Amino acid sequence: MQTGRVERLPTLEDVARVAGVSRATVSRVVNGIRNVDPQLHELVWDAVGRTGYVPNRLARSLVTRRTGTVALVVSDSEAHDDDPFMGRFFADPYFGRVVGGLMSVLRTAGIQLALQIAGTEDQRTRLVGDLRHGQADGAIVLSLPGRDPLPRMLTDAGVPAVMIGRPADPVPINYVDLANDSGAALAADHLVATGRHTIVMIAGPPEVPASNDRTTGFRNAMARHGHGWVPVAAGNFTQESGEAAMRTLLAENPALDGVFVANDVMALGALLALREAGRDVPADVSLVGFDDSSAATSASPPLTTIRHPLEDMAAEAAKLLLARIEDPGMRVSAVIYEPTLVTRRSA
Amino acid sequence: MQTGRVERLPTLEDVARVAGVSRATVSRVVNGIRNVDPQLHELVWDAVGRTGYVPNRLARSLVTRRTGTVALVVSDSEAHDDDPFMGRFFADPYFGRVVGGLMSVLRTAGIQLALQIAGTEDQRTRLVGDLRHGQADGAIVLSLPGRDPLPRMLTDAGVPAVMIGRPADPVPINYVDLANDSGAALAADHLVATGRHTIVMIAGPPEVPASNDRTTGFRNAMARHGHGWVPVAAGNFTQESGEAAMRTLLAENPALDGVFVANDVMALGALLALREAGRDVPADVSLVGFDDSSAATSASPPLTTIRHPLEDMAAEAAKLLLARIEDPGMRVSAVIYEPTLVTRRSA
């Protein structure tokens, strides 16, 4: 049946005519506002059923200034058009875990998620403009690189927003974050406790705050254990970069017997490079990852890693945003999660 | 600065007043419609700049019946509330790859993606109602289980929609799919060609069409090679289920030397079970996966698998939908992708 969308859908007006009441009354009944005479009430619902009326959310939103939508903004201020990076980002378990966590909360609240990409300057201003107009009731921001102007723009515009991951520059914005430094410290403690002496690290991009925290957290903890100097090679969170970094580290520190890797996906790459070099994990080298993503369990040996409760954090971010939308005056708050060590076979 | 969203945003009216023209003229200029006197044109743009005007998409959509949004509907007709399954689904690389593919097209078209979950009967009718009202211009449907009533509802309602994966029941709906059966045949050919004799399969849930096609495709191809009977154990596409299925198969067919697994994630589980049983891959047992997801490359040994060009398929689905939105009379079409064999180390 190729009807297209030609025939006009029933409106409030139609229902009112059928029920023999005014538009206002129908609106009140449908929204359950104020006491309406039970008889009329039933009459109206009956008419709603007979006409097959469904409220038009757009029209409603226009007047109520509420859309029942929140935006998930993936902000990548360094993106170029056709940057293959975005594709990689979506395929990474990180993205899916965030979406899953958000939806677990939003779904029950009957709120939908609109995916937005803010790459260029232009997209950013349009996005903020749309949000100010109430295109969405608020925004969850996933900020990839450092120096992202978006968080500031959002707060200046008075748009309710919550970041997942702390903003690179101090901005009065709600956020949910992980104590990345203490997670890294956990890894350091574990490597030292299991008797490793020559310990190195594969870090993520230094301009990403989360990544940077892991590096400094690890260095500080190692210093407390008397290791004043830790060789570090940086990757960009991809498997290939982890492999490359591991090769570099092996070349420069043949005696290494412990590695901390800033995320599991890079750890997978490191595992490959170690095997290639004939080093057994965990017999010759202990390896600790970060995130406890699906990559960690599927690796062989399964990765000892730092558990990052990303789903919970995303869910918390959603709750925070909802609260913020309800009460715009709410004071800016941050929720920091403590990571835990998950011991598997690699260390 | 805790401004909230109190101060009224500039409207078309405001711009018109500043520019000294009518609302209609401003609208025409902003939308680049019809020739407007170059002088007025400049005057208007100037006023737009001075007032900081941004069009209100909601108001515009209400009259144009175009939203610049397409819905990504994850349809799970068997979902229960708080079903943990959804979380698993989002974390699976499948979801992210689809989103990435869709966004690669939608992004350049300036269209946003709204994530919707259709689990219960109730959600489904509300969703269709909203879509008929033009809440979104069209829908991409990811239908998880068989017997999903949603595709039919969508076509009956005249909502432009494209499915990723063929509908379980014949429905006149556009879709993009993979030739799952010939992919499975590729795996069969490869296992036989590499000299394997005792070949088994780990299948997915039989009620999922894609999964079912892989099973029958594999069986048929094996039959052509003279293997009339192939032992099959079914999992549910998770790693644990793959591990369990592998254990069952090993117990029942100790002599097995070749395994085809209906997706890479389960293959990871199978790998674990095989190692546990002391079987070396690929020396003792050849293993072929399906999807060529990130799991395949990160496994050790890396998985020989059937490449599923999911991103391309999603991108094609997006293009198809856009075309369909442009021309609602477009005839229903299907695009079937041919999978290819990717040879790595596991077989």
Add this chain to the structure above:
DNA sequence: AACACTTCGGAAAGCGCTCTCCAAAGCTTC
């Protein structure tokens, strides 16, 4: 100079809904 065309900008009618007024009606209370 009169006519037919074309081009261009403004007035105004909606899109479908919510919600503030206001009037009517029902109820108490003295």
Add this chain to the structure above:
DNA sequence: GAAGCTTTGGAGAGCGCTTTCCGAAGTGTT
């Protein structure tokens, strides 16, 4: 039974935008 209250439903004014319809210029033709 009149004054004062509390329900209850309707009229109608928007929300911010697009777009049709027209009249006023401007252009060209005979």
